[in-house]
Amino acid sequence: MSPAHRIYVGSYTDAIYTLEFHPSPPGSDSPTLALLGKTHVGQNPSWIAQHPSDNSLxxxxxxxxxxxxxxxxxxEEAEGAVVARARSGGSDPCSLLATEDELLIGNYSSGTLATLPISTEPxxxxxxxxxxLSFPFERPGPNKARQASSHPHQTIFSTIDTTSAEKELLVPDLGADKIWRLKKGSDSRWAICGYVQCESGGGPRHVATCGKTLYTLLELTSQLSVHPFPPIDMSPPQKSLSTLQTPPPAPHAMTTAEILLPETNATFSEPYIYVSNRDDPSPEGDTVAIFSLANGEAEPELVTEVRTGLKHLRGMYFGGKDNKWLIAGGTEGGGVKxxxxxxxxxDLRVVASLGADVIPKPASFLWA
Incomplete structure (x- = not known):
């Protein structure tokens, strides 16, 4: 019997929701998903991140x-307690990354990276x-409504050079069409040491890495961009693939949101990239696009698009043994599945769900 899993859900409400997913509940052959409780924290707790060594934080x-x-x-209770608050160092913090002693914050509207020293004790x-740190911004991009200023959308460590003791931070900037590369200087502060240039108007949102390849999700053009990841002083070639099997004629209102590349394991020996498409006009809702890397890490191929029944599919997250399960939510309809x-x-098949009346406006997830 598989154990039950606790899942936290960030949202565009005033609360973080606590769910329980049971792959094989007693007396039933069907997995179950239930709301255990919610923690009121304030307006729009859209992004959530866990401490790397203390998952209670x-x-x-x-x-x-x-x-x-x-x-x-x-x-043990489903409802948590707010134990600390601080300023984010800007407007609309949309991405957090926690290390043992530092919280890195991407502030979308103000174009700033911020850090806070943290501890597992009061x-x-x-x-x-x-x-x-304010990101440089030269000029507005082609998409005037979305690219009038710098918009950092993710803070994530590169996994490409694992031999170096010096971590490299990647920050996709939707407004500047760049992925900023940062390392810590002698003063222990993050500093820009280069960038990866994305195609004009693409709007890089989130990234993932495999081997020596960087995959960038271009939100504004619904494309997956592939970069052979370069040394600091090189501008790499790139190519882009649509995240849609049948792209609608441009211009269209569809965008992308999340990119996930779970590590291979005994159950899933072949690598796949999973991308969430948003705002599909189909009554069957948005899709998860699945790319195979069977032809090599530099040659992703779109092999499946899974209709989810979710509207404005924003966040999704893998969890459970061997990352067997994917939880996803529709911010504008469909709830959580x-x-x-x-x-x-x-491929993917839905096994459990909760409606939008139970989990309104879900935006991000964590498997506890």
Whole structure:
């Protein structure tokens, strides 16, 4: 019998929701998904991140003009307690990354990276005032409505050069059409050391890596961009593939949101990239596009598009043994659904769900 899993859900409400997913509940052959409770934290806790060594600590960014960070401590109860708050160092924090002693924050509207020193013991946030770095911005992009300024959309460590003790931070900037590359200087502060140039008007949102290849999700053009990842002083060639099997004529209102590339394991030995498409006009809802890397890491191939029944499919996250399960949510309809990876990861099938009346406006997920 598989154990039950606790899942946290960030949202565009005032709460983080706690769910329980049971792959094989007693007395039933069908997986179940249930709401256990919710923790009220403030306006729009859209992104959530867990401490790497203490999974009882969850950080969230309150996506608002005066950006704020909240720290939630969970115990055995489904409802957590807010144990610390701090400023985010900008407006609309939309991405968080927690290390042992530092929280990295991407502030979307103000174009800033911020850091806060953190601890697993009280007071949890060691200073209320974050250090900040503003990203350079040369000129508005082709998409005037979305690219009038810098918009950092993710903070993620590169996994490409694992031999170096020096970590490299990647920050896709939707407004600047760049992926900023940062390393820590002698003053222990993050500094820009280069960038990867994306196609004009693409709007890089999130990235993933495999081997020596960088995959970038271009939100504004619904494309997956492939870069052989270069040394700092090189501008790599690139190519882009549509995330849609049948792209609608341009211009269209569809965009992309999330890209996931789970590590291979005994159950899923072949690598696949999973991308969420948003705002599909189909009554069957948005799709998850699945790319195979069978032809090599530099040659992704779109092999499956899975209709989800979700509207504005924003966040999704893998979890469970061997990352067998994918949870996804529709911010504008459809609620939350759990999918099982089938055919070795080439396809998905829905196994459990909760409606939007139970989980409104889901935006991000964590498997506790």
């Amino acid at each position: 969850v950080f969230t960014g309150l996506e608002q003009e005066n950006g704020e960070i909240a720290v939630i401590k969970y115990g 007071p949890f946030v060691l200073t209320p005032t974050p250090w900040t 759990v999918f099982e990876r089938v055919q070795g990861g080439k």
